[in-house]
Amino acid sequence: MSEYRVLYTSIEGNTESFINKLKAEAEAVGDQLSVLEIGEENDFAHEKKPYVVVVPTYLNGGTGTGPEVIEIFTNGLGDYVDYGNNARYLRGVIGSGNRNFNDQYILTAKRYAKKYNVPVIGDYELRGTQREAEKIFARIKETLGE
Numbered sequence: 001m002s003e004y005r006v007l008y009t010s011i012e013g014n015t016e017s018f019i020n021k022l023k024a025e026a027e028a029v030g031d032q033l034s035v036l037e038i039g040e041e042n043d044f045a046h047e048k049k050p051y052v053v054v055v056p057t058y059l060n061g062g063t064g065t066g067p068e069v070i071e072i073f074t075n076g077l078g079d080y081v082d083y084g085n086n087a088r089y090l091r092g093v094i095g096s097g098n099r100n101f102n103d104q105y106i107l108t109a110k111r112y113a114k115k116y117n118v119p120v121i122g123d124y125e126l127r128g129t130q131r132e133a134e135k136i137f138a139r140i141k142e143t144l145g146e
């Protein structure tokens with residue numbers, strides 16, 4: 001049995017629903033997820049081992065992908081990653097969004113990947129499917145090793 005650390009934020013519950021699918025997937029193969037939901041009000045803590053983040057996309061200020069388009073609602077997760085040495089343990093980003101947003105689809109995840117120099121290891125729309133959870137859990141295992 002292995003345990004994989006996953007941090008996430010969920011404003012309207014879609015990401016939470018996908019996390020539950022990931023948990024079910026992990027349990028089905030005898031593994032476990034150690035999950036932490038980060039809101040705007042969490043106390044910061046020091047992460048002690050490698051982890052991935054799952055981040056939905058909430059943007060304001062335009063329809064493009066330039067600097068005028070800013071992240072809203074999900075900043076607590078970014079602040080947590082920036083805290084202490086936490087960024088050093090971040091190994092990958094999973095993005096969620098809605099393809100109706102075209103070029104802005106999973107833009108927050110792409111920005112995190114660029115900022116922290118880690119790959120986007122998966123993406124899905126809205127609540128995702130069990131099949132997507134299966135694929136993304138496999139990527140989490142590859143990314144976090146053992």
Ligand SMILES: Cc1cc2nc3c(=O)[nH]c(=O)nc-3n(C[C@H](O)[C@H](O)[C@H](O)COP(=O)(O)O)c2cc1C
Pocket residue numbers: 009010011012013014015016056057058059096097098099101104105106107125126127
């Ligand atoms: C105000 C608002 C802005 C959004 N902006 C984007 C966007 O720019 N790109 C994208 O892919 N999805 C966007 N979405 C879709 C959300 O990322 C998607 O619904 C996600 O599943 C929400 O996750 P949550 O329910 O865990 O908060 C937006 C949704 C809302 C309500």
